[in-house]
Amino acid sequence: MAGKGLKVFGHLLRDVVKPDLCTFCGACVTVCPVRVIDVKNDRPVLTGRCILCQLCYNQCPKTEPSVDELEKVFFGLEGSGESPIGPYKAVYTAEATDEKIRSRAASGGVVTALLKFLLEEGMVDCATVAVADVETGWKPRPEVVFTGDDVLKAAGSKYTYCPMLLALGSAYFEYARDRVAFVGTPCQVTAVRKMQLADMGYRKLGLAAKYVIGLFCMENFDYSLITEFLPSKGVDLKSVSKFDISGGAFKVYGSDGKELLLVKVKELEKYSRKGCMVCPDLTAELADISVGNIGSSKGMSTVIVRTSKGEELFNKAVEKGILRAEKISDKGLKLLLRIAERKRKRGLKMKSV
Numbered sequence: 001m002a003g004k005g006l007k008v009f010g011h012l013l014r015d016v017v018k019p020d021l022c023t024f025c026g027a028c029v030t031v032c033p034v035r036v037i038d039v040k041n042d043r044p045v046l047t048g049r050c051i052l053c054q055l056c057y058n059q060c061p062k063t064e065p066s067v068d069e070l071e072k073v074f075f076g077l078e079g080s081g082e083s084p085i086g087p088y089k090a091v092y093t094a095e096a097t098d099e100k101i102r103s104r105a106a107s108g109g110v111v112t113a114l115l116k117f118l119l120e121e122g123m124v125d126c127a128t129v130a131v132a133d134v135e136t137g138w139k140p141r142p143e144v145v146f147t148g149d150d151v152l153k154a155a156g157s158k159y160t161y162c163p164m165l166l167a168l169g170s171a172y173f174e175y176a177r178d179r180v181a182f183v184g185t186p187c188q189v190t191a192v193r194k195m196q197l198a199d200m201g202y203r204k205l206g207l208a209a210k211y212v213i214g215l216f217c218m219e220n221f222d223y224s225l226i227t228e229f230l231p232s233k234g235v236d237l238k239s240v241s242k243f244d245i246s247g248g249a250f251k252v253y254g255s256d257g258k259e260l261l262l263v264k265v266k267e268l269e270k271y272s273r274k275g276c277m278v279c280p281d282l283t284a285e286l287a288d289i290s291v292g293n294i295g296s297s298k299g300m301s302t303v304i305v306r307t308s309k310g311e312e313l314f315n316k317a318v319e320k321g322i323l324r325a326e327k328i329s330d331k332g333l334k335l336l337l338r339i340a341e342r343k344r345k346r347g348l349k350m351k352s353v
């Protein structure tokens, strides 16, 4: 993993931003020591004099080292992980026992329950979450939260990108906290592990993420999905309460819980981010615990426990009655493996185009 020559913002622009591979995770913006990287149209831009520190290039999840290479270091593997869902200890189907969490959550409320548990047990100082609501037109914003109530407000999936690394930066630089529970999509999880493990990683910031919870993600979408597509389908944004992608369909629910729209995810192709098409990682392979819905029945979460730290947290949450869990069914696991393999192949194919 040795550096191969100077790689500064200009190279990031050439290798990632211009080919439209940026997933807007916010890592480059967060680590710039002279604050000259800003965001315009959801892409990083240089607004002042670059000091050639190379930090931006080296935390980006789209530059070397790859997820595979990081996995070898992180999990101490000899070869690359054979499984399309990456290394793991166990896979469960689970749900939060708290009905209030389940009613607001994307699937079984496992992510919200774990974050709340970590905060309430004093195992972290704060958590990073994506918040979106009717008032802000459902544009997700990264936030640092300190209470279970605020974690609950962020429950549910927002299927447009949210630069979660800005929240990690905020927790560390602004709130001076270094025990953070980080939640993010696979690319965002990769950025955190890069900070922790890569030669040019921004070690202190990465290590502030004490628990890393990954979300399964087939792809993320441009905000125009909300501002263009939904109105074009007659959806009044003010009446939306929840979004869901499961079983190959994108569903929008109203405040009374009724379904306002159901379309095939294929219909959303125009809005998906190109950077997601070259990503081989469905399940956030570098997380401590990854959570999604593929492989579980409606209203339940599929949970991949990967590290000892993740295992300890998950077991504790089950023991304390925060989560209900059972081993995933063979059928559920097979489905998950099949879809993960599909994403891996798509990522590798698109990369070579």
Ligand SMILES: Cc1cc2nc3c(=O)[nH]c(=O)nc-3n(C[C@H](O)[C@H](O)[C@H](O)COP(=O)(O)OP(=O)(O)OC[C@H]3O[C@@H](n4cnc5c(N)ncnc54)[C@H](O)[C@@H]3O)c2cc1C
Pocket: 104, 105, 106, 107, 108, 109, 110, 111, 112, 113, 128, 129, 130, 131, 140, 154, 155, 156, 157, 158, 159, 160, 161, 162, 164, 183, 184, 185, 215, 216, 217, 218, 219, 220, 221, 245, 291, 292, 293, 294, 301, 302
């Ligand atoms: C863009 C995206 C694509 C996804 N694609 C898939 C998929 O293809 N297959 C699948 O099985 N699961 C997918 N998921 C995960 C799934 O939607 C649920 O997040 C997961 O099942 C966890 O459910 P939960 O009830 O435990 O989470 P909850 O308890 O509802 O908590 C969800 C957490 O996710 C965070 N979050 C929400 N939106 C974002 C965002 N845009 N960026 C970063 N963090 C966010 C919130 O802060 C919240 O803490 C996707 C999620 C996202 C955000």
